[in-house]
Amino acid sequence: MNRVYNFSAGPSMLPVPVLERAAAEMLCYGESGMSVMEMSHRSKDYEPIIEAAEAQLRQLMNIPDNYKVLFLQGGASTQFAAVPMNLIGRTGKADYVVSGQFSGKAFKEAQKLGYDVKCIATTKDDNFDHIPTVTPDMIRPDAAYVHICFNNTIYGTKYSYIPDTGDIPLVADMSSCIISEPVDVSKFGVIYAGAQKNMAPAGMTLVIVREDLLEYAEEKMPTMLEWKTMAENGSMYNTPPCYTIYVAKLVYDWILSLGGLDVMKEMNVKKATLLYDYLDSQDYYIAPVKKDSRSMMNVTFVTGDADLDKKFASDAAAAGLKNLKGHRSVGGMRASIYNAMPYEGVQALVAFMKKFAAENPKA
Amino acid sequence: MNRVYNFSAGPSMLPVPVLERAAAEMLCYGESGMSVMEMSHRSKDYEPIIEAAEAQLRQLMNIPDNYKVLFLQGGASTQFAAVPMNLIGRTGKADYVVSGQFSGKAFKEAQKLGYDVKCIATTKDDNFDHIPTVTPDMIRPDAAYVHICFNNTIYGTKYSYIPDTGDIPLVADMSSCIISEPVDVSKFGVIYAGAQKNMAPAGMTLVIVREDLLEYAEEKMPTMLEWKTMAENGSMYNTPPCYTIYVAKLVYDWILSLGGLDVMKEMNVKKATLLYDYLDSQDYYIAPVKKDSRSMMNVTFVTGDADLDKKFASDAAAAGLKNLKGHRSVGGMRASIYNAMPYEGVQALVAFMKKFAAENPKA
Numbered sequence: 001m002n003r004v005y006n007f008s009a010g011p012s013m014l015p016v017p018v019l020e021r022a023a024a025e026m027l028c029y030g031e032s033g034m035s036v037m038e039m040s041h042r043s044k045d046y047e048p049i050i051e052a053a054e055a056q057l058r059q060l061m062n063i064p065d066n067y068k069v070l071f072l073q074g075g076a077s078t079q080f081a082a083v084p085m086n087l088i089g090r091t092g093k094a095d096y097v098v099s100g101q102f103s104g105k106a107f108k109e110a111q112k113l114g115y116d117v118k119c120i121a122t123t124k125d126d127n128f129d130h131i132p133t134v135t136p137d138m139i140r141p142d143a144a145y146v147h148i149c150f151n152n153t154i155y156g157t158k159y160s161y162i163p164d165t166g167d168i169p170l171v172a173d174m175s176s177c178i179i180s181e182p183v184d185v186s187k188f189g190v191i192y193a194g195a196q197k198n199m200a201p202a203g204m205t206l207v208i209v210r211e212d213l214l215e216y217a218e219e220k221m222p223t224m225l226e227w228k229t230m231a232e233n234g235s236m237y238n239t240p241p242c243y244t245i246y247v248a249k250l251v252y253d254w255i256l257s258l259g260g261l262d263v264m265k266e267m268n269v270k271k272a273t274l275l276y277d278y279l280d281s282q283d284y285y286i287a288p289v290k291k292d293s294r295s296m297m298n299v300t301f302v303t304g305d306a307d308l309d310k311k312f313a314s315d316a317a318a319a320g321l322k323n324l325k326g327h328r329s330v331g332g333m334r335a336s337i338y339n340a341m342p343y344e345g346v347q348a349l350v351a352f353m354k355k356f357a358a359e360n361p362k363a
Numbered sequence: 364m365n366r367v368y369n370f371s372a373g374p375s376m377l378p379v380p381v382l383e384r385a386a387a388e389m390l391c392y393g394e395s396g397m398s399v400m401e402m403s404h405r406s407k408d409y410e411p412i413i414e415a416a417e418a419q420l421r422q423l424m425n426i427p428d429n430y431k432v433l434f435l436q437g438g439a440s441t442q443f444a445a446v447p448m449n450l451i452g453r454t455g456k457a458d459y460v461v462s463g464q465f466s467g468k469a470f471k472e473a474q475k476l477g478y479d480v481k482c483i484a485t486t487k488d489d490n491f492d493h494i495p496t497v498t499p500d501m502i503r504p505d506a507a508y509v510h511i512c513f514n515n516t517i518y519g520t521k522y523s524y525i526p527d528t529g530d531i532p533l534v535a536d537m538s539s540c541i542i543s544e545p546v547d548v549s550k551f552g553v554i555y556a557g558a559q560k561n562m563a564p565a566g567m568t569l570v571i572v573r574e575d576l577l578e579y580a581e582e583k584m585p586t587m588l589e590w591k592t593m594a595e596n597g598s599m600y601n602t603p604p605c606y607t608i609y610v611a612k613l614v615y616d617w618i619l620s621l622g623g624l625d626v627m628k629e630m631n632v633k634k635a636t637l638l639y640d641y642l643d644s645q646d647y648y649i650a651p652v653k654k655d656s657r658s659m660m661n662v663t664f665v666t667g668d669a670d671l672d673k674k675f676a677s678d679a680a681a682a683g684l685k686n687l688k689g690h691r692s693v694g695g696m697r698a699s700i701y702n703a704m705p706y707e708g709v710q711a712l713v714a715f716m717k718k719f720a721a722e723n724p725k726a
Contacts, residue, residue, distance in 0.1 A: 004396030008403040011605055016390070019398050023389035027382050033367030033683065035382050037564035037610070040371040040686050073436040073566060074587055077601035081585030114583045196602055201400035203436060203566040203604035220477045222444030224437055225585065238440035239559055241566035241604070242374055247400070320396065323403050 005345035008323035009153050009298060010176065010197035013340040018250040036246045041239050050235070053245050056252035060261055063185050063208060068231040070207040071245050074224075076102070076175045076194040079205060080109035082225040083147060083171055083190065088115050089216035090144035090169075097163075098122040099131050100152030101329060102173060107147070120146070128155040130293040134163035144216070145169045145189060151177035153197070154327040156300035156334060157293040162187045169213055176297050178206065179255065180339055181265035189213050197297070198338045200248035204241045255339065264339055271337050271346045272296040278350045284357040288332075302332035305362060309333060312356055321349055368708035371686035372516050372661060373539065373560035376703040381613040399609045404602050413603070416612035423615055423624055426548050426571060431594040433570040434608050437587075439465070439538045439557040442568060443472035445588040446510060446534055446553065451478050452579035453507035453532075460526070461485040462494050463515030464692060465536060470510070483509070491518040493653040497526035507579070508532045508552060514540035516560070517690040519663035519697060520656040525550045532576055539660050541569065542618065543702055544628035552576050560660070561701045563611035567604045618702065627702055634700050634709045635659040641713045647720035651695075665695035668725060672696060675719055684712055 006013045029036050032045040039046040054069050063069060072078075083106070088094055093116040096107040104124075110117040120139060121132035139146055146165045151158040153176040162184065163170060169189025178193035185191065190209045196202035207227060214228040223229055229237050255264055276294060279287040285301045287294075303309050309332050313325040326332040337346055369376045392399045395408040402409040417432050426432060435441075446469070451457055456479040459470040467487075473480040483502060484495035502509055509528045514521040516539040525547065526533060532552025541556035548554065553572045559565035570590060577591040586592055592600050618627055639657060642650040648664045650657075666672050672695050676688040689695040700709055 002396055003391060006397050006401055008401070008406070010602065011401055011403060013401050014398065019390050019400070023386045026386035026389070027379070028366060033365055033685065034369050035377065037382070038369055038371070038374055038376050040374060041565065042691075043371070043686060073438060073604075074441070075436060075601040078437070078585065078587045081587065085585075109586055112583065112586065194602065196605075201604075201606040202404065202602045203607055220475065222441065222448075222585070222588065223472055223475065224441045224444065238438045239373065239557065239565045241436075241564075241607075242559075243564040243607075244566055244604075322396065323406060328405075 004320045004322045005341070005348055006322050007335045007337070007341070007349070009327070009334060009336040010194070011202050012197055012336055012338050014201075014247070015251065015254045015340045018247065018254055021250055022247060037243045039242060041236055041242050046242060049246050049249055050240070050242070053249035053252060056249060056256060057206075060179060060252055060255060061183070061185055061208075066211050067185060068209050068211060068214070068227070070209065070227060070230045071235045071240055071248075072205045072207055072230060073203065073241050075202075075205055076173055076192060077105070078225065079173070079192045079207065080106040081113060082227070083145070083192075084110040084113060084115045084117070085221040085225055086217045086227050087169070087171070087190070087213060088144045089218060091142045092116060093118070093140060093143055094145050094147065095120045095139050095143040096147045097132060097134055098124060099157065100128045100149060100155045102152070102154070102175070103147070103149035106149065106173065127288070128152065128157065129288050130290040131157050131159050136164055136166055139165055139168055143168050145171045147171045149173040151295050151297055153298050153336070154330060156289050156295045156298040158295040158297070160292055169210070177295070179261060179264065180268050180297055182261045195244060195248060197336070199251055200244050204244040204248065267343070268296045268337070268339065271341065271343055272299065274343070274346050274350060275299050275335065275337070278353065282357070284362070285353065297336060297338055299335045299337065300326060300330075300332060303362070306331060308360060308362070311360065315356060316352055319352055321352055367683045367685045368704070368711055369685050370698045370700070370704070370712070372690070372697060372699040373557070374565050375560055375699055375701050377564070377610070378614065378617045378703045381610065381617055384613055385610060400606045402605060404599055404605050409605060412609050412612055413598070413605070416608050416615060419612065419615035419619060420569075423542060423618060424546070424548055424571075429574050430548060431572050431574060431577070431590070433572065433590060433593045434598045434603055434611075435568045435570055435593060436566065436604050438565070438568055439536055439555060440468070441588065442536070442555045442570065443469040444476060445590070446508070447473040447476060447478045447480070448584040448588055449580045449590050450532070450534070450553070450576060451507045452581060454505045455479060456481070456503060456506055458483045458502050458506040458509045460495060460497055460509065460511045461487060462520065463491045463512060463518045465516065465538070466510070466512035469512065469536065490651070491515065491520065492651050493656040494520050494522050499527055499529055502528055502531055506531050508534045510534045510536075512536040514658050514660055516661050516699070517693060519652050519658045519661040521658040521660070523655055532573065540658070542624060542627065543631050543660055545624045558607060558611060560699070562614055563607050567607040567611065630706070631659045631700070631702065634704065634706055635662065637706070637709050637713060638662050638698065638700070641716065645720070647725070648716065660699060660701055662698045662700065663689060663693075663695060666725070669694060671723060671725070674723065678719060679715055682715055684715055
């Protein structure tokens with residue numbers, strides 16, 4: 001077995017101790033006599049697993065008691081519809097910040113569903129190379145919520161601040177930065193995140209929602225998208241993605257064993273700094289994102305030559321550094337360096353970048 | 364490690380060779396250098412897995428070319444909303460057969476969404492102890508579809524026939540009998556099934572839909588529930604439940620290696636016959652389901668004494684026969700004996716039933 005460094009934007013690397021434990025427990029979990037995959041979600045074997053997952057996440061993120069934690073299926077893309085269906089009833093309209101592809105998709109989904117939504121800020125004209133400055137005066141006073149995507153996986157940008165939306169609930173898609181560093185949950189009305197970047201394999205979406213926001217759901221909406229129904233049933237209105245929740249719990253175990261999100265942030269800053277410092281020290285590679293908007297999780301760069309970019313991703317894969325090709329919609333390169341990417345992986349990447357630059361002079 | 368016989372209705376037993384292979388490949392799949400959990404869904408490592416899963420399922424079920432196969436998230440419960448949202452546009456109304464709890468939930472969900480739906484047959488007054496006889500004259504001639512649940516997990520009943528709905532598409536929830544025996548897919552417009560009973564861990568729902576039925580979706584519906592969008596994107600409009608699909612593929616491998624669905628049916632008939640023959644041979648236990656409606660997958664029985672029922676489930680668990688308690692809404696006992704339950708498990712159950720009856724005479 002020869003494991004590679006996997007820079008995939010998601011699904012992405014998981015901590016080796018998590019994979020080892022999942023493998024060891026595959027045929028028999030504890031005294032249960034069965035795999036976690038085989039457990040009834042309503043059994044005495046499984047219930048402690050989902051309860052521990054929630055308790056550990058609450059501890060990790062310091063989630064206040066007046067927030068519900070939901071483990072759902074469907075992906076963050078499902079929440080693009082669920083967010084307006086659950087919240088717009090508060091006032092009848094909602095505001096969106098479009099800072100990249102997924103925040104754009106969230107906005108379009110709300111439009112498609114026929115809602116009164118407004119894009120209050122975007123950096124589209126700058127090819128999303130930075131995060132817009134959102135100030136209270138931009139927000140419609142009667143907006144039901146303001147929606148943002150906190151970290152843009154594709155462009156490699158992240159909010160360096162939490163927008164002040166006053167009394168209007170702030171809703172954030174945190175799919176690609178969840179549990180990468182501490183965040184003040186109380187500043188948000190809703191936080192949601194697909195699991196497959198920093199938490200677990202694909203197939204689970206975390207929703208953290210302030211209790212008072214559970215009262216505004218549409219009547220004629222799919223029951224499975226109703227946060228209140230899911231909250232009242234402890235994420236077990238139907239069968240939850242039990243095994244994915246179990247792997248998420250193993251990931252939470254791993255982070256807690258390392259010291260929690262403060263330590264995780266320290267490790268992530270160290271990795272990102274190594275890569276950005278190298279990018280800033282040379283001129284072979286260009287990092288398109290403005291410095292105040294740089295993501296710690298997704299680092300984008302280009303050579304300025306599409307053929308060289310292609311060769312880079314291909315040569316890197318051959319050297320055991322996989323999935324460095326940028327998103328198909330933007331090209332170039334992207335190194336996703338989530339929690340589970342070891343520092344050594346980023347060191348290996350920087351060493352490869354230096355070697356590639358030396359061996360492939362530009363025309 | 365001491366594995367039990369797990370009679371859970373779902374999530375439920377998986378074949379040991381599947382679990383062993385998943386464990387062996389957990390840290391590194393083939394030459395990929397990573398776990399399947401860590402693979403980008405759009406990578407050369409993962410694409411052959413989802414493609415093989417579809418090809419193998421098509422082979423197993425003999426799915427005609429004019430049907431699309433979708434691997435989605437959300438559970439069959441999500442399809443309760445997706446079915447009317449995708450199909451009702453055909454004519455504006457739909458007919459439902461209510462033969463148990465989940466078909467009732469499907470009907471209620473369509474009602475909640477405000478659609479013109481009619482329950483054309485139900486066995487509710489008989490406590491769902493048999494499957495209704497559905498004849499063409501019951502169906503509204505302008506129904507967009509007729510919805511049935513082919514096997515009722517909770518009550519332990521199953522259609523012994525495929526209702527003749529003429530030109531009106533028949534939509535069947537097959538969550539608890541999918542790939543347990545051959546079925547003529549061409550008789551159905553849509554077949555859907557949650558994975559966690561006979562296919563994989565929870566977190567994936569299979570939808571098999573005839574191509575001409577992709578044209579009737581509502582405009583204002585969540586994109587993630589649109590079958591056409593999912594079909595056009597090969598189930599990859601967003602990140603699919605990659606690892607669950609991989610385990611499903613391992614299950615399909617296992618069934619194919621045994622000889623396909625004909626062999627699976629033979630094995631399932633043998634198991635169910637052993638249990639039903641014993642039930643019919645004695646009078647300590649009562650099997651409430653009428654003989655022509657008996658399920659091969661979920662076998663329900665009671666002692667007629669709620670305290671004895673409780674003791675049965677508890678003593679059985681202590682003897683390594685777990686999750687025999689009936690659904691909380693009906694009580695009694697239920698033995699779910701899906702594909703992965705070995706014949707020896709049913710033998711052990713019958714032996715335990717005899718011993719329990721002898722040692723616990725009724726008052």
